[in-house]
Amino acid sequence: MEGLVQGVGFRPYVYRLARELNLTGFVGNDSRGVFIEVEGPAERVAEFHRNLMEEPPPAAVIDRVMQKGMPLQQGENFVILESRATHRPKVWVSPDLHCCEQCLEEVLDPANRRYLYPFTNCTHCGPRYTLITGLPYDRPLTTMAEFEMCADCRREYEDPMDRRFHAQPIACPICGPKLCRPLEEVVDALTRGEIVALKGVGGYHLVTDATNAQSVSRLRRGKRRLTKPMAVMVANIEAARQLAQVSVFAAELLQQPARPIVLLPTLHKLPQAVAPDMKTLGVMLPYSPLHHLLFEVGKFQALVMTSGNLSGQPIASTEAEARFQMEGLAERFVDHNRPIEIPCDDSVVREFRGQPLPIRRSRGYAPFPLKVSKQLRPSLAVGAQMKSTFCLGAGRDAYLSQHLGDLDSLENLDYFTRVVAHLQSLYRLKPEYLCCDLHPDMMSTRWAEKQGLPLVRVQHHHAHLASALAEHGLEEALGIILDGTGLGEDGTIWGGEILRGSFATYERVAHLKPIPLAGGDLAVREPWRLALAHLWSAGMPWDQTLDSVQMAGMNEERFRVQLERGINCVQTSSAGRLFDAVAALCGLRQTVQYEAEAAILLENIADKNERGSYYFGDPWDAGPAVTAIFRDLGRGISPARISMRFHRGLAEHLAILAARYSDGLPIVLSGGVFQNALLTELLLNELGTLRLPVFMHRLVPPNDGGLALGQLMVGAARMENGGIPTCA
Secondary structure: OEEEOOOOOHHHHHHHHHHHOOOEEEEEEEOOEEEEEEEOOHHHHHHHHHHHHHOOOOOOEEEEOOOOOOOOOOOOOEEEOOOOOOOOOOOOOOOOEOOOHHHHHHHOOOOOOOOOOOOOOEOOEEOOHHHEOOOOOOHHHEHHHHOOOOHHHHHHHHOOOOOOOOOOOOOOOOOOOOEOOOHHHHHHHHHOOOOEEEEOOOOEEEEEEOOOHHHHHHHHHHHOOOOOOOOEEOOOHHHHHOOEOOOHHHHHHHOOOOOOEEEEEEOOOOOHHHOOOOOEEEEEOOOOHHHHHHHHHHOOOOEEEEEOOOOOOOOOOOHHHHHHHHEOOEOEEEOEOOOOOOOOOOOEEEEEOOEEEEEEOOOOOOOOOEEEEEEEEEEEEOOOOOOOOOEEEEEEEEEEOOOOOOOOOHHHHHHHHHHHHHHHHHHOOOOOEEEEEOOOOOHHHHHHHOOOOEEEEEOHHHHHHHHHHHHHOOOEEEEEEEEEEEEOOOOOEEEEEEEEEEOOOEEEEEEOOOEEEEOOHHHHHOHHHHHHHHHHHOOOOOOOOOHHHHHHHHHHHHHHHHHHHOOOEEEEOOHHHHHHHHHHHOOOOOOOOOOOHHHHHHHHHOOOOOOOOOOOEOOOEOHHHHHHHHHHHHOOOOHHHHHHHHHHHHHHHHHHHHHHHOOOOOEEEEOHHHHOHHHHHHHHHHHHHOOOOEEEOOOOOOOHHHHHHHHHHHHHHHHHOOOOOEEO
16 A cells, blocks of 8 residues: 555554454555555455545545455454565655644643643654654654653553554653753743744744734844745634634635645734735644644734744754854744754645645645656656755656745755755655756756756746646646746746647747846846836836836936846846836835735735726737826826736736637646736636636645646656757
């Protein structure tokens, strides 16, 4: 039996089921999964199989079952065998699991020996991926190997009828990990408004009382995160409803085993500093006993719970890393002595049309594999520069890593290298070739070039298309691919693309008319440059009343000459940069602190009562829309109405292009712009009116966090078709 069948209470479940049905035989773990031999009357064996398939343990996922008849052994008992290592592992590594209700009851029960113990777990819950050092999943191959079990824990661990039977992280106050400080001291510090660096399941969080505006502002300054929204943790669903609108499906998302951060419509009950100028609030529920205890003892309304790192650095997972990054920012460091083998940041999702829209796939989901339609040779796709993930492939399994941050520092590159090595080691997979982005200056591409393996270079937006195809099991589609920037085959920067294609090939059937991107990455950080470039491209004057023109200041004429002569300019069709330009024209942001900040604000202010829309030129030219925006600003039309007209007009135009070029193919939506729920909703409405079948991401992020999956599939198709990769 293959799949997620280790570390989830599978063997004791099989043992109990076989004993109930008076069957004999055995069950055990090996590197492929779980092996079972049962003997008894045919009807009871059939009932055993039916129960096993229909009602497995809650966290188990059965992917494949292989059966064969065996000679009768005339056994007398059903037993659990010792685990055995065989060939290359096929068993899936379990993501980290949230604290189950039974364990939480014990933690809060004064009569229980695990009362107030923050590392309580069982076979149904607790850390998994972040502490595994090898497979099969047994205690000696976890970071719990150094903790020798006491007699009581040993008795539970060895009793097949106990829910802690072979719970590898099993622990108690006598023999298990310990906090370096008393829980009451941590609660007192947070109550006084201190910023605490708290070691959790997958790394450190920076924690402070979310209702204390001064503490939150101090945290922002110290973390160098001046405007980007921060997530909060609340005790339960009822507490979440005090801060945000929680639909029935959003409540399900919050309570998923992954316990992700869920973006919810905010009620603006917390200080503005938590999520400045945002209509959404990132909310998550406690997922470890330690989190539950903070709320049980401290009675906090909400705690800011943001990644324990400085901007541009990987999440800290050891006390040394935490103090190196956060000394002077955190006023108290709270460590524990359970080592974290591999750090894993929190996942982020939002609800869209009653289904999840992943923003960041990490803790609770990774490294759970995605099943793909192609048989993959051992291979590795290294992803992109931003929102870095990688994808390891073999057979029909694509193992997409957790979110690794942006590869813009050597520290993050070291983190990337460490996680790649760890996952390859777990599955004993040695890639035969690598897949990377077409852009030669991405750190992931440079890393791939140094590995000495054959290299498949994949165009950025083709990878986005392929990622959506892979997720939905499609062979071919028309892709509406909208994102920030990605190097095109022609050497320009793409980002507003209509691609028709498959894993193996694609055709660029339409794209946003390019404008000059003056200053390269500087324009990304300073949207006023994009606003002026779009005005210049549309032949519109630079009105001195516009904030974007005023930002140019004394450099206005020099900037105009730069555009006219193409000095330090590259042509771009980026849809993401168009959103930035419109936001700057509307006076929302002339400079940004984080990616897509201006575009997010533009979505936030849109007046949904506005019925007008802007026209885009044929086949796809933003010039007419930018001209109309300029004129509406001059007439005093509000930015809120302009935003809605822009979103609606773009959706209408994209639907026209989809109808023109789809040629009977399904439509897929991918790229970071499709994190914009307003644009996506409007576009789906338009496509629905045209009765065009459309697919969007539900399992992997539409942004670059899902790109590696697409790279992997493009690489597989090229190798299958006899393509010869380049050699680094």
